Amino acid sequence: MIKRWLAAVRRMAAPGSLRSKLLTRMLFILSFILLMIGIVQYLVMKNFLYQNEAETVRAQLMSMPVEMILNEAPLPDPPEDGRSRFLMIEDFSLALINKEGTYSNLLQDSKLAAPELSDEAIQQIQANLQKHQPIEHEVVQDSGGREQLIVFRPVMHNRNGETGGVIQMGVSTSRLQKVLWRQLLTxxxxxxLAFAAGIVIYFSVLKRTLTPLSAMVDGVKKISAANLKDRLPEQQGQEEIDRLADSFNEMLERLEVSFEHEKEAKEQMRRFIADASHELRTPLTSIHGYLEVLLRGAAENKDQLYTGLNSMHGESRRIIKLVEELLLLAKLDRRPELDLVPSSLTRLVLDMENQLHLLAGDRHVDFQVKEDVYVNMDADKMKQVLLNLFHNAVQHTDDAQGKITVSLSPVRGRAELKVQDNGPGISENNLDHIFDRFFRVEESRTRKYGGAGLGLSITKSIVEAHGGSVRVTSAIDQGSTFSVSLPLKANLN
Structure with missing residues (x-):
């Protein structure tokens, strides 16, 4: 039992530990409090004893006949115990201070010599006598270095109250000092004893108080990247510990989210690299195949030569476009600072009307654009958003029967840009992945138009960089609607 207690004490007193710091500060505070209590108690007790002794001596002095004090009548013989019949004290000094401030010792055989006050003190006493004010007792040292408590009594010379001097009576304070030292020692x-008891009690209380903190330390040691879902108990009965546990759990939650995002990002990067490699491999394989054919002699045939060159040129354009889109996505991933300027989105859509009609071919295109729709935008990037959405609608609608509607209107403080088509629609399973990179609903149709499945990903990144959002609603055989929502600006005109 003792060994365990000593081991606990050593752990608590380990340098730099919270326990040792709390113990040190507790001991300092307790020592300071006890010191202050001792000083105050000593001063209060000393003042009480000296005041009480002064009242007793003053009462004794006032009870003595003036004639006897001034030796105008003989002092009575002392009793066998050696004490004066008038004073219940063994040793005292007695002196007369006349009007001129001269001392006259009235007890030549006393063991105590009458201490002499300074001229300033005597003048103050005489001034108090003239004003009929009480004279306080004094504590001074006599010629032998012994401390005396002295009191005073005026001597009246006539019936008019004129004073002929002051009688000074002093007693040794050694008895009072003994009482004070005995009290101080106690x-x-x-x-x-209180200090020792406080330390023992403190160790027990501190151990119980820090138990939740020790439990938190043990819990933290068990947490790793493999078990970030573990949480510390948040209700342990101590507000500070509960707040610390709550903050730590919030940190674990943020770490868990960060780890999940990192894991998802790594997985996306893995898929991205695989898809990019696949997209680049197809045109490169095609170019390589045409080169082999030409090298085997097809280059001698003019028709075969031009056919191969045209095919390689088309594949190279696909590679260039893919690389450009990948570079753009990389820039958007780094959250670039776009040149956002308050501009008319209405004017931008109307300016692109002819270009979109050319891109649509024989498809029917309907524009429903409201006037005075202003947003903060980078005009070039917003043109690319509209082109990507429109090109996507063209890819998924019939050449002759296709119908595409471009609409723009303000809705509850936001600008809503929509591109709607009457294509085959998108299944519910594919809606969640429609904005993923390299995702294609119809592989053959996208291949036909040279798409790599990056257009919608680029569109989403650009819109989000503008502080907006993009969404899609679709159903099989009911077409699709892509909606871009941007914060609306007031008309600047």
Missing amino acids: FIVLSI
Whole structure:
């Protein structure tokens, strides 16, 4: 039992630990409090004893006949115990201070010599006598270095109250000092006992108080990247510990989210590299195949030569476009600072009307654009958004029967740009992946138009860089609608 207690004490007193710091500060505070209590108690007790002794001596002095004090009548013989019949004290000094401030010792055979006050003190006493004010007692040292408590009594010369001097009576304070030291020693002994008891109690209380913190330390040691879902208990009965546990759990939650995002990002990067490699491999394989054919002699045939060159040129354009789109996505991933300027989105859509009609071919295109729709935008990037959405609608609608509607209107403080088509629609399973990179609903149709499945991903990145959002609603055989929502600006005109 003792060994365990000593081991606990050593752990608590380890340098730099919270326990040792709390213990050190507790001991300092307790020592300071005890010291202050001792000082105050000593001063209060000293003042009480000296005041009480002064009242007793003053009462004794006032009860003595003036004639006897001034030796105008003989002092009575002392009793066998050696004490004066008038004073219940063994040794005292007695002196007369006349009007000129001269001392006259009235007890030549006393063991105590009458201490002499300074001229300033005597003048103050005489001034108090003239004003009929009481004279306070004094504590001074006599010629032998012994401390005396002295009181005063005026001597009246006539019936008019004129004073002929002051009688000074002093007693040794050694008896009072003994009482004070005995009281101080008792306080020191009790303080040491209280100090020791406080340390013992403190160790027990501190151990229980820090138990939740120790449990948190043990819990933290068990947490790793493999078990970030573990949480510390948040209700342990101590507000500070509960707040710390709550903050730590919030940090674990953020770490868990960060780890999940990192894991998802790595998986996306893996898929991205695989898809990019696949997209680049197809045109490169085609170019390589045409080169082999030409090298085997097809280059001698003019028709075969031009056919091969045209095919390689088309594949190279696909590679260039793919690389450009990949570079654009990389820039958007780094959250570039776009040149956002308050501009008319209405004017931008109307300016692109002819270009979109050419891109649509024989498809029917309907524009429903409201006037005075202003947003903060990068005009070039927003043109690319509209082109991507429109090109996507063209890819998924019939050449002759296709119908595409471009609409723009303000809705509850936001600008809503929509591109709607009457194509085959998108299944519910594919809607969640429609904005993923390299995702294609119809592989053959996208191949036909040279798409790599990056257009919608680029569109989403650009819109989000503008502080907006993009969504899609679709159903099989009911067409699709892509909606871009941007914060609306007031008309600047």
